[in-house]
Each structure stands twice: as C-alpha cells, then as structure tokens.
Amino acid sequence: MDKQVGPSGLLINSQIKMKKASLLMMLGSALLLGLFFFPLWNIELGAPQYPEPLGLNIHINGLQGQSEFDIQNIDGLNHYIGMKTLPKPEDMWEFSVFPIVIGGMAALGLLMGLLGFFNKIGYPWFFGWFVVMTILGFLGMYDFNAWMVDYGTNLDPNAIMKLQNPDGTPMSYKPPLLGHKKMLNFDAYSYPRLGAYLMLVGMLLTLVAGYIGMTKKRVETKKIIKKTLATN
C-alpha cells in the first residue's frame, strides 16, 4: 500500500505542536508595546556651555525633552541658525500613524502567536510578520532621516547666523542618524533608546520563534514519516 503521509500537510501540522515558538512569538510582538512607554530614539546636544547636554527623546507619538525644558531650549538655540521649531504631535502625520502601525503589528503578532499555539497556522506566518516588521522599520528610519534632513537643511533665509561649509555651500545641521557628529560648538549624539531596544529584542524573538517552529516541524515531520513507515 502507498504511504499517504507526505502531501497530507494538514494532517501533519495538526500533529505538530509549536507551543514554545508561539509563546515566543507572542512575547516578541508584545515587546513592541514598550514603544508606548519608552522613547524610540534620543538625540543629545552637548557643548562647553551645556555641561548637562540638552536632549530630545523621540517617542512614536511625539517629542519630549530629556529634561523638562530641553525642547524650548533647543528651539531657542535653533532660532539662531533659522531652524524650524521642533514639531508638536499634531504637526507630523508620523506621530499619529506610528502608534497605529506599532499597535497593529503588535496585535497581529499576538494573534499569530495565539493561532500558532492552537495549531491554526504554521511558522511561515511568523517569518512573514518579521519581514513586514523589518520593512516597516526601515521605512521608519528612512522617514526619520528625511525629517532630519529637512530640519537640518531647510533653514529660514533670514536666519541670524548663516554659516557655510569651506566649499561655500550652506552648512547643514542635520544630526546623525546613528552615532556622533560635531556641529559648530555642539556634539550631537544620536542613539536608540529603551523602546527601540525592546522592539529589536522582540523582533529577534519572533525570528527565533519562526526558527524554532521550522526546526520542530522538520524533526516532527521526520518522526511522523518514520512512524508511519514503521506502522506500514
């Protein structure tokens, strides 16, 4: 008699439990919610006369000063070089869309984990989620960088101080996307903060979840095939 196992994927799936992978998937996507509580990114500006640097915490729903009055004080300094004042949440669509995207992806991830737990879906969904999230992450970074380029270069022509690079082009005040940059008397530092780290760990966990799911499926499939062969 021919073996009726191989193509009958559904049958196999329903026999393979991915409890551990699914829990990891849920945990990983839940970690995204940290972005609602902790900043995603931080830009710090230190200078001789700012021994305690001014700092900007970037949350998914708006900007906050690292110390209470830092936004006002950064704006105060930026007016010399003709930079626009820092945006309020209502000034940028990102601050209303990002929470929806993050919330949506977290919810989707949780749902996938739940479905996986009850063997309704398989590990490829987990990978799918990870890929989508990675693309969204890169889009976000691209958008963030574009915003900084706009703020750093789109300056008031009547600015008090109009400085030029040695080659005669107007000086740009775009902070670095990641790392350190010297701008006039300021040292600008741009680094991810806790929210971003939680998100990265979360994404890593979903990747691990997919991988565990995949490995388990391979092993279990082999076992089932063996068992089926043996019984036959």
Added chain:
Amino acid sequence: MKKIYYVIGGLLGATLLYMGCNRAAGLNTNGALASSAAEKVYVAPGEQDEFYAFLSGGYSGNLTVYGLPSGRMFKEIPVFSQFPTSGYGYSEETKPMLNTSFGFIPWDDLHHPDISQTNGELDGRWVFVNGNNTPRIARISLETFETEEIIEIPNSAGNHSSAFITENTEYVIAGTRFAVPVPQRDMPINEYKGNFKGALSFISVDAETGRLDLKFQVIMPGFNYDLSHPGRGKSHGWHFFSTYNTEEANSLMEVNSSQNDKDFIAAINWQKIEEFVDNGGGTKMATNYAHNVYSHETHMGTSTMKNEVITVDPTQVEGAVFFLPTPKSPHGCDVDPSGEYIIGSGKLSADLTVHSFTKMLAAIEAEKFDGEAYGIPILSFDDVMAGVVKSGGLGPLHTEFDANGNAYTTFFISSEVVKWRLETWDVVDRKPTFYSVGHLMIPGGNSRKPFGKYVVAMNKITKDRYLPTGPELEHSAQIYDISGEKMELLYDFPTHGEPHYAAGCPAELLASKSKKIYRLDENKHPYAVTNPSEAKVERNGNEVHVYMSTIRSHFTPDNIEGIKVGDKVYFHITNHEQDFDVPHGFSIIGQNTSELLIMPGQTKTSVWEPKQVGVWPFYCTDFCSALHQEMQGYVRVSPANSNIELSWSLGE
C-alpha cells in the same frame, strides 16, 4: 692683626653658615608645608568644593557664600542692604523687604549666620542672620539663596546676641546688646541704671514654611546681652547669653563697663517661658514693627506692620532664668556638641571659663544662690564652673568644636587660634592668625555634629597680607587644616565687608537642591507676561505699565511710543528663559534706581520717570547670548501735552 681678621672671618663664616642652615631648614619645612598646603586647598578647574561657607558681610549688610577649602566666593546674597547688582531693594518687588517702623532702611550690619537644624544637626533648609543696627532677623532660603523674610525686633537696640537657632529650629533667638527704655520714651540718659531694659526675643519658626513670628520677649535687666548660643542635647530647652556692663554704666563704657570682676552668663529656660506664654502668661505690649515676606510665586515682597508683642517679666516664671557669674566681660558664649559645657570667653582676660550644665542644674536644685540681681537668682561661681582653660593667650572671643572633644578658641589680642581639650582643659596647640582674629567657624561647629576638617578664622585686620589697595582693605580669612593633632595654616583669602560669624555645611547638603530656574508656569506676579503675545502697555493717568517679556535676545515689545514727560513708567519684565543661568538684565537711560537682573521665570519691576523729551534706549545688562548686544529697544518720550497714542511693537 691677621689673627683678628681670621677670627672675624671665622665668626662671619660661622654666622653665615648658621644663618644658611637656618634658612635652609626654614625653607625645607616651608617648602614641604607649602606643597601639601597647596594640594589641600587646590580645587582643580571644574571640580567643586567640599563645604559651603556663609560668611556674614558685617557692614555690607549682606551675606557672602564661599567654598571651602578653596576660599572662592560664589555669591553675595543681598539681605539688609540695597544691592544694585540684582536690583534688590531698588525693584518695586523688593523695596518692601527693607521696610521697618523707621521707614525704608537701605542698610544694616549683618553679624551672625546660623543654619537651620533638626535634632541638633544641620539640615540645610535656611540660614538665619541678624541685622544689628535697626534690629532685624532675616531668613534666607537655601534652595534659592535669596532672602525670603525679614522681621523687625521691637524693644531691641544693637541686635547682637542673635540670630541663633534652637536645635530643632523651634526658635531663632535675638537678644539686645544695648539696654534701652522699654517701651521707648523720653527720659534722661543718666537714669539708665534700673530703668533701661534688655529684651531677649524668641521668634518661632514654622517647621514647614520657615515663617517667622515674634512669640515673646523676655524683658531682662538693663545689661548688655552680647552673644548667645542654644543648649543642645541634654541642655536643649535652655539658651545662654553672655553679658557685659552689668555695671549699667551709660557713658565712657570702655572704662565704666569693665569694673566688675565678673559679669554674667544668663541661662534662660525658654521651654518654661514658652509654656508660661502658651498658658496665657505674659503682658501684651503695644509696639510697632515690620514683618516682610517675599514670595517666590509672586516674586514679590509684602510688608505688614504689627503692633503688639507679648513681654515676659523673668521673675514671674519660676525656675526659668538664672545668672552664672563669668569673669571679665565675657564675649563669646558657646556650647559644646554634647550640650554639657558652656564656654564664656572673658574678653579682657587670658582664661576661658567653662560652666557645667549638670552642675548648674544641681546648683539650681540645691538653691545654691549667691544673691540676686533684679530678682533673678545668681548661682555661685564655684558651684557651676567645670574648669578654667589657662590659655596663655589674651583676649579670648569665640569657640567652636570638632567631633573629637576638641575646642578651638580665637584670641583677638594675642592674634591666635588655640586648640584645647574639653574636660582636661589642656591647651594642645596654638597657631597665629594674621591679624587679630574675631570669630572662627568649623562647619557644623555650633551643632551636635561638627565636621571638623577645617577651621576658618576671620580676621579684623589685614595690613600686609595682600597687595595694598590704599587705606581701605578688605578683611582677611584664613583656613586651617584641623584634621591632625596640630593645626596647619593652609591659605589666606580676602572676604567682603566685615565677616563676623559664619556658618558652614557639607556641600552635598545643599548642592543638589539648589534651584536652577523659577518656573514660568508658576509665576503668579500680577504683572507677569507668560506669553509674548500678552505683552502690552497700559496707561492709567500718568502711570504707565509696560508688560514686557524677554528671551534670547530681544525684549517684547522693543519699540514704545506715547510716553510723556511726567509719566511714571513701570517696566514689569518677565524673563521667559527656562534654562539654567540665563538671566536677562534691564536698564534704561536716566533710571533713578538700579538695573534689574531677572532670573529665568521671574518678573521684576523698575520705575522710570522720564524728564526729557527724546527717544531713549534701554538694553539688557547681562551678556545673555551671542546676540546680547542687539538686545535693546527704544522708548519715545513726547512732551507732557502731546497727543501721541500709546503704541508698542516688536519686529515691525
């Protein structure tokens, strides 16, 4: 002949050799000392000092803030004197702080700072100081380092045995140095004896707000109450005042007040008197004194006149007041950290008299009295004395303590600090001061918990210690390392005004809670502008109110027209900065007062009365930014009968 030459040559050589050795030895020790002393006081650039020191400014009327061990001055806090640097006493908001029953008094003589305490230890909430000349007590916040309250003391004159606080800051105590008629009246001066009185004031301090209230005055015989200190630990509840002129002389006092072999230390059980007053004791006396309070919310001082004080006749409260005979016109009256020993410094003698609190209580218990003065029992000297320090110096004035049972006393006449042991009364060390030291200060040296690392001696005479600056010199302080058995002179530094007493505390007690800005959103000044769009100019008859805001680097508005000769123009200026150390200043040509220096979030007001037609500039006096020079504006002043409408603008 040759022989003689040889001998002379030999002698000369020997002398030179001897001198050389001496010099070399001197250099060596000096060299070693100099380098280690330099290291001890050197606070490298960017580093901060270990202690705050608050030095009284004496006749400057103000309090100065220093760092120890560096001796660097950080701030002059205006208290009793007008201070054009910030506009204190010139701005409309701070003028009421200098109000008294004698009207506006722009100056005083500030002597004795004392930091608030809890359980006898420094707690760093406030520092209290006295105004000696027109008797006043001030409370200074140690968050803002600004004067928050000044209370005038009625029935007092030469408010010198002040401003000392009890060990839980229950009271700040202010005694009169000069006896005067109480209440004041027209009478012959030579009828002083028996008629003049010495009022000792007990001013309660609200535990939360620090608010002062003159609770009662003990009306003592007409001696001079020179200095005082609170009991602590076991003697908490008592306060000790040194006296002189128990002769009650009224003229040529330097001779006539120095005749008695012994004057007194007055021991006052204030807890008993407080209880007496709380139970309705004492007499209400009509009087008149000012109570001035500054609010950091409205940024404004208000002066209230009060017209009643409770006076207490000390003979009416049994067991509350005693005299301890103390030789030779005692000046300093200091209490050791345990509260057991009360040190009286007979300023015309060589010796210090130490009284024992325990022996005093026993003598009171046994009623071992040696007569009385105006109904107040005098305890027998031998029954209360714990010991005498045979100092070997002359003219002892003040004593402070370390935590290891050592006392440090200044000697004005012999110009030295003498270290001695409590209980054995042995002199351990002595070091000269340059010159003629008055008070000395060990951080916490007047509390249950001294920080005995340094002592600062404040000298009355400077002479050649610094480069000469004509006949008038600043005074000089000296810092000694007292961490070892022997004291070591580390450093000299000039001080401002005439420091009398000082108070010090560890830096960490204050540094972290020092305010950086005033919050604009908490500014409740009635003329504050919290948003530049609210800036405006209003006329009310010939009074013009300019509601102005400042931010780097412009005034809003900066062009004002429609002002007329004869107007009284109030510039109410709000600093909109919320960044640390960004004040803005304001001055206008022909201002009859001073500039204003306005801290972030603060509002201050200057009155300007233009007398001449023209266009008059005003500008920011504090270099606030790279565009500070551009921080300026104009006021157009038209003739008194002009019809030009009020108008104001920025950037049009």
